[in-house]
Amino acid sequence: METDCNFGTKLLHGKAVSAYGDRAILPPVHQVSAFRYESMEALERVFAHKNPGYAYTRIGNPTLSSFEGRINELEGGSGAISCSSGMAAISSALLAVCESGDEIIAGSGLYGGTVDLLHDLEKLGIHTVFAEKLDAAAVNTLTTDRTKVVFGEFVSNPSLEVLNISEISEAAHAKGIPLFVDATTVTPYLARPLSLGADVVIHSTSKYINGGGNSIGGVIVDGGKFAWNISVHTALRGYERYGKMALLIRLRTDLWENMGACMAPMNAYLSSIGLDTLAIRMERICSNADRLAHALAGIEGISVNYLTLPDHPCHAKAKTYFDGRGGGILTFRAGTKERAFSVINKLRYALIASNIGDIRTLVIHPASTLYRKLDSKTREAAGVYEDTVRVSVGIEDVEDLIADFRAAIEGAGR
Numbered sequence: 462m463e464t465d466c467n468f469g470t471k472l473l474h475g476k477a478v479s480a481y482g483d484r485a486i487l488p489p490v491h492q493v494s495a496f497r498y499e500s501m502e503a504l505e506r507v508f509a510h511k512n513p514g515y516a517y518t519r520i521g522n523p524t525l526s527s528f529e530g531r532i533n534e535l536e537g538g539s540g541a542i543s544c545s546s547g548m549a550a551i552s553s554a555l556l557a558v559c560e561s562g563d564e565i566i567a568g569s570g571l572y573g574g575t576v577d578l579l580h581d582l583e584k585l586g587i588h589t590v591f592a593e594k595l596d597a598a599a600v601n602t603l604t605t606d607r608t609k610v611v612f613g614e615f616v617s618n619p620s621l622e623v624l625n626i627s628e629i630s631e632a633a634h635a636k637g638i639p640l641f642v643d644a645t646t647v648t649p650y651l652a653r654p655l656s657l658g659a660d661v662v663i664h665s666t667s668k669y670i671n672g673g674g675n676s677i678g679g680v681i682v683d684g685g686k687f688a689w690n691i692s693v694h695t696a697l698r699g700y701e702r703y704g705k706m707a708l709l710i711r712l713r714t715d716l717w718e719n720m721g722a723c724m725a726p727m728n729a730y731l732s733s734i735g736l737d738t739l740a741i742r743m744e745r746i747c748s749n750a751d752r753l754a755h756a757l758a759g760i761e762g763i764s765v766n767y768l769t770l771p772d773h774p775c776h777a778k779a780k781t782y783f784d785g786r787g788g789g790i791l792t793f794r795a796g797t798k799e800r801a802f803s804v805i806n807k808l809r810y811a812l813i814a815s816n817i818g819d820i821r822t823l824v825i826h827p828a829s830t831l832y833r834k835l836d837s838k839t840r841e842a843a844g845v846y847e848d849t850v851r852v853s854v855g856i857e858d859v860e861d862l863i864a865d866f867r868a869a870i871e872g873a874g875r
């Protein structure tokens with residue numbers, strides 16, 4: 462049971478790994494819907510949360526608990542809940558703290574699905590105020606007596622803006638509001654938002670955590686440090702007695718369970734074995750992305766957006782937070798939509814696919830796909846222009862990737 466080792470070792474030898482049942486090296490897959498009990502009294506005690514135990518997979522399952530335990534340990538949380546998707550994790554977490562009449566302060570440049578969700582929530586009476594730039598000043602000016610949560614992406618996909626978590630959480634806490642951070646593109650390999658002051662971390666595990674592109678999933682990790690004031694966070698009414706665990710308990714025993722947002726056990730298994738190699742994949746992905754970004758930045762007529770490029774506005778912040786690494790996403794502007802399409806169509810190795818975090822390099826034209834529902838002003842706030850190409854860099858040999866992108870860009874003409 463290693464607790465004080467480095468990240469890559471912890472991935473393979475952490476407490477939650479040592480706790481796999483039956484001396485198994487990989488997490489056993491409990492591919493079942495229900496669990497049987499020796500007496501009705503025993504099952505009654507489980508339902509009443511008087512005895513630990515599993516009853517029904519939508520409510521809990523050992524394979525899910527094992528995966529949750531691993532992510533929780535890596536993020537330094539006090540509890541985690543796995544979800545059917547990243548969007549299920551985001552919607553569950555926000556609905557657990559907001560009710561009709563409440564407000565959310567969100568960053569701009571968010572993942573398209575999240576922006577869509579926040580628009581959906583308007584119909585439930587939950588209003589989102591989008592900060593042009595999410596920082597402490599924005600939190601101070603935009604907070605009202607109805608604000609219940611500040612939500613942002615640690616590194617936004619695909620605009621690549623880096624949140625100043627310490628500063629934003631301090632401002633939010635001074636107003637009695639928690640900070641929820643979507644850290645999908647960062648992963649616990651690059652940084653741990655809870656240690657910087659965030660209250661809740663959310664991941665789409667479909668991306669880097671799974672890594673192999675074989676299952677959709679999400680996870681909510683609660684830092685367990687936020688002191689809920691139920692007269693402010695009325696959505697948590699009834700959970701006062703759980704103190705700092707009120708959010709996690711409400712999700713676990715009520716909202717998440719009743720919305721049916723559980724992860725499938727097989728997906729938890731696949732994501733757990735993907736997680737085993739997170740460190741080595743991220744190391745290779747970050748180094749490939751850094752080299753590809755520098756190579757593309759030297760080509761005339763192409764403007765590249767990547768965190769380790771010296772002219773990136775968040776370059777310094779990324780250096781502090783991520784130890785000089787820039788993650789796996791880069792974007793470039795090709796001049797026109799037609800030229801962007803032409804470059805994408807000419808690539809040999811990069812697959813045209815709507816995903817990130819795969820071991821294979823993936824490319825997409827975000828404006829015509831992920832952001833098609835948003836108007837151009839909202840899109841551009843998210844770093845998506847008509848000519849933007851998004852690249853999720855994989856683990857191929859970088860010389861091949863550089864040659865492939867060079868040839869495609871040159872072949873696409875002016």
Ligand SMILES: *Cc1c(COP(=O)(O)O)cnc(C)c1O
Pocket residue numbers: 546547548549572574575614618643645646665666667668677678679817
């Ligand atoms: C993909 C993604 C999501 C949504 O996750 P799903 O697993 O596709 O539901 C949320 N946030 C970010 C930053 C993402 O990249």
